[in-house]
Amino acid sequence: MPTEKAVSTDFVWNFSQKIIDYVQLGKLRLSLVVVFSAGVSYLIGLQTAIDWWIFSGLLVGGLMITLSANAINEILERKYDALMQRTAMRPLPAGRMEIREAITFAFITGMWGLSILYFLVSLEAAFLGAASLILYSFIYTPLKRITSFSVFIGAIPGALPTLIGWLAATSELEAGGWVLFTIQFLWQLPHFWSIAWLGFEEYTRAGYRLMPLGGGKDRKSAWQILIYTMFLLPISFLPYYFQMTSWVAVVILLLLAILFSFPCILLIRRLSRRQALWIMFASFLYLPLAQLAILLDKV
Numbered sequence: 001m002p003t004e005k006a007v008s009t010d011f012v013w014n015f016s017q018k019i020i021d022y023v024q025l026g027k028l029r030l031s032l033v034v035v036f037s038a039g040v041s042y043l044i045g046l047q048t049a050i051d052w053w054i055f056s057g058l059l060v061g062g063l064m065i066t067l068s069a070n071a072i073n074e075i076l077e078r079k080y081d082a083l084m085q086r087t088a089m090r091p092l093p094a095g096r097m098e099i100r101e102a103i104t105f106a107f108i109t110g111m112w113g114l115s116i117l118y119f120l121v122s123l124e125a126a127f128l129g130a131a132s133l134i135l136y137s138f139i140y141t142p143l144k145r146i147t148s149f150s151v152f153i154g155a156i157p158g159a160l161p162t163l164i165g166w167l168a169a170t171s172e173l174e175a176g177g178w179v180l181f182t183i184q185f186l187w188q189l190p191h192f193w194s195i196a197w198l199g200f201e202e203y204t205r206a207g208y209r210l211m212p213l214g215g216g217k218d219r220k221s222a223w224q225i226l227i228y229t230m231f232l233l234p235i236s237f238l239p240y241y242f243q244m245t246s247w248v249a250v251v252i253l254l255l256l257a258i259l260f261s262f263p264c265i266l267l268i269r270r271l272s273r274r275q276a277l278w279i280m281f282a283s284f285l286y287l288p289l290a291q292l293a294i295l296l297d298k299v
Contacts, residue, residue, distance in 0.1 A: 021091035025074055025102055026067030026109065033287075034161050038062045040291045041165030041180050044244070044298055057120025058168045062161055064113030065129045069157070071106035072137035075099060080145075084202040121168045128164045132157035145207045148214040151192055159184040179238045183290060186235060189228040190264065191283035193221070197267075197276040219268055225279065226264040232257040232286075239294050249297035253290055260286045 039059055043050075074081065074092055082093035091097035110133060118126035136157040143150035159181045166177030189212075196203060196210035200217050203210055211217070212224035236253035239245040263278035 017096070021097050022105060024090050025071045025092070025097065025105060027070040027074075028067070031063055031066040031070060034066045034158075035059050035063045036288065037180075037184060037291065038161035038165035038168075040288075040295055041162040041177065042169045044180065044291075044295050045166040045169035045174075045176055047170075054121055054168050057116050058125070058165060061113045061116035061121065061125075061129065062164065064109045064116065065133050066113075066161075068106045068110030068113060069133045069136045071102055071109065072133075073141050075102050075106065076137070076141050080206040080208070083206040084199070086199060086202060117164075121164075122171065124171075124173075125164050125167050128160055128167065132160040132164075135160075144210060146209065148209045148211060151189060151196075151210060151212070154192070155185045155188040158188050175242045176239075176244050179235075179242055179244065180291070180294070182238070183232070183235055184287065186228060186231050187283065187287050187290075190225045190260070190279060191287075193225050193228075194276045194279035194283060197221070197225075198273060198280065217271060219271065222264070222268040222271060226261060226268060229257070229261045229264045229279075232260065245294055245297040249293045252293040252297075256286050256290050256293075 039055070042055060042058055074090060077087075078090075078092040078099070081087035081090050087093065092099065092102055114126050114129055114133075117129045136154065140150055140154035140157065143153055162180035162184050163173060163177045166180060167173060170177070192210070193212055196208075197217055200211065204216075211221045212228075213220060215221040215224075233254060236250055236257055239253070240247060240250045260279075260282045263275050263282055267275040267279060
């Protein structure tokens with residue numbers, strides 16, 4: 001007969017594993033990046049004191065919606081996740097979680113998120129949250145196996161948190177919100193393509209078409225990655241043009257875009273995994289630093 005201590009240890013272990021499974025199902029780390037973008041966009045657009053009800057509603061509601069979208073993504077892709085080493089140990093393909101449980105998690109977090117945005121932020125914010133959830137879960141996710149254009153579709157819900165944050169601060173979809181949306185939209189393309197390059201063989205085996213123009217790990221794809229990264233150079237002037245910042249932020253954004261572009265140039269020359277890895281790391285630095293530069297220099 002198991003002792004009371006053994007039963008307690010088993011309970012703690014099972015509970016901890018369940019929490020880890022939910023974290024993986026909702027891709028918590030990715031979700032927090034999305035919430036960060038919404039929060040920073042709110043602070044950039046804000047011209048008065050922080051409304052803590054709205055701000056907390058934005059963060060919590062946005063987190064819940066993102067957890068739901070990611071869970072739906074894993075539900076729909078569970079069979080394909082099982083074919084790739086990097087995703088095979090997720091809770092659904094590994095068999096640690098029943099699909100009914102995953103659907104329940106996605107439904108509850110989605111409804112919570114939309115309700116919080118509606119009651120604490122605004123109807124418009126909830127509408128954009130719902131649009132983001134639908135686009136990511138039910139349009140982008142199935143398109144990944146059909147066309148490489150899906151990456152552009154997926155970049156829309158990926159950038160919508162900036163608009164939601166701006167809307168929460170100003171109650172209007174003004175030019176500043178669209179500037180932040182454009183930066184995040186364009187940033188996602190080289191960011192995601194670098195990941196697709198690193199996992200190209202596994203993605204191909206699972207039937208995903210993610211590289212630009214439906215290509216492979218070749219110079220055509222590398223050139224596309226560089227071109228879309230360099231779009232961030234002229235975009236760097238938009239915050240100043242729309243009187244969001246001074247020239248200081250422009251200089252910082254230009255430097256960040258140049259640093260982001262450098263490993264892309266090397267990728268064209270070498271077509272190596274190492275350069276794709278550096279592009280991914282550069283993307284991790286670019287977005288939060290660019291957003292913080294705009295926030296700290298806002299006029």
